[in-house]
Amino acid sequence: MNAPLLLPWALSLAIGMLILAMALCLVRMLRGPAAQDRVLALDSMYLNAMLLVLVLCMHWGSTDYFEAALLVALLGFAGSTALAKFLLRGEVIE
Amino acid sequence: MTAMPLWLDILISVLVVAGAAIALTGSMGLLTLPSFFTRMHPPALIATLACWCILHGAFAFFWWQDGAAPLRLYLIALFIAMTVPITCIFLMRATLFRARRAGAAVPPSLSGRAPSAEGG
Numbered sequence: 086m087n088a089p090l091l092l093p094w095a096l097s098l099a100i101g102m103l104i105l106a107m108a109l110c111l112v113r114m115l116r117g118p119a120a121q122d123r124v125l126a127l128d129s130m131y132l133n134a135m136l137l138v139l140v141l142c143m144h145w146g147s148t149d150y151f152e153a154a155l156l157v158a159l160l161g162f163a164g165s166t167a168l169a170k171f172l173l174r175g176e177v178i179e
Numbered sequence: 180m181t182a183m184p185l186w187l188d189i190l191i192s193v194l195v196v197a198g199a200a201i202a203l204t205g206s207m208g209l210l211t212l213p214s215f216f217t218r219m220h221p222p223a224l225i226a227t228l229a230c231w232c233i234l235h236g237a238f239a240f241f242w243w244q245d246g247a248a249p250l251r252l253y254l255i256a257l258f259i260a261m262t263v264p265i266t267c268i269f270l271m272r273a274t275l276f277r278a279r280r281a282g283a284a285v286p287p288s289l290s291g292r293a294p295s296a297e298g299g
Contacts, residue, residue: 088183089183089187089188089191090185090188091188091189091192092183092188092191092192092240094192095191095192095193095195095196096195098196098199099195099196099198099199099233100199102196102199102200102202102203103199103202103203105203105206106199106202106203106205106206106207106225107206109203109206109207109209109210110206110209110210112210113206113209113210113218119215119274119277121215121270121273121274121277122215122218124270125209125215125218125219125222125270126209128222128266128270129205129206129209129221129222129225132202132222132225132226132229132230132259132263133202133206133225135230135255135259136198136199136202136225136229136230136233139233139234139237139252139255140195140199140233140237142237142241143191143195143236143237143240143241146244148241148245148249151249151251151252151255154255155254155255155258158255158258158259158262159258159262162258162262162263162265162266165266165269165270166265166266166269169266169269169270169272169273170269170273172270172273172274172276172277173269173272173273173276
């Protein structure tokens with residue numbers, strides 16, 4: 086058999102830990118005392134989601150979701166930057 | 180596709196679990212640290228160490244599975260490495276600006292343009 090022994094267990098464990106990490110970020114985003122805490126929590130949630138997509142790629146054995154991970158990273162950057170600009174200026178596009 | 184050797188199995192498993200554990204640690208720090216300026220640090224752990232661990236694991240896995248190096252995976256790492264500092268600096272500047280305007284005890288602006296409580 087050419088199936089790996091440890092990897093399915095490791096991938097399930099990693100998926101569980103990343104989902105827990107996203108839940109912790111969500112708690113911080115809902116509870117965050119200031120707006121910048123919420124933006125920071127949303128940004129780390131995007132990073133965790135990107136890692137989760139990569140681990141799911143390995144789980145399904147398909148390379149089709151690399152672009153999804155790249156898009157999550159890209160949109161997370163655009164969103165966080167726009168929100169930070171909004172906090173700084175009060176408007177996104179001047 | 181040949182059988183996966185045991186060392187590769189162990190290597191990928193350790194990389195993926197270490198990356199996920201580091202991401203969990205970073206999120207836990209984000210939740211438990213006391214102030215915003217200390218909370219800036221843990222997400223950097225996710226963006227650097229956890230990201231690189233999981234990317235190297237995925238790289239090794241798909242190289243074994245497809246027989247070709249999936250180099251476009253490193254596009255993601257490159258992109259994260261370029262964009263996360265920009266987001267951090269923007270957020271930091273926004274927070275300092277808001278703290279100065281609220282009259283909190285933060286260092287004054289170097290350019291002296293931002294409105295602050297102590298007239299800096």
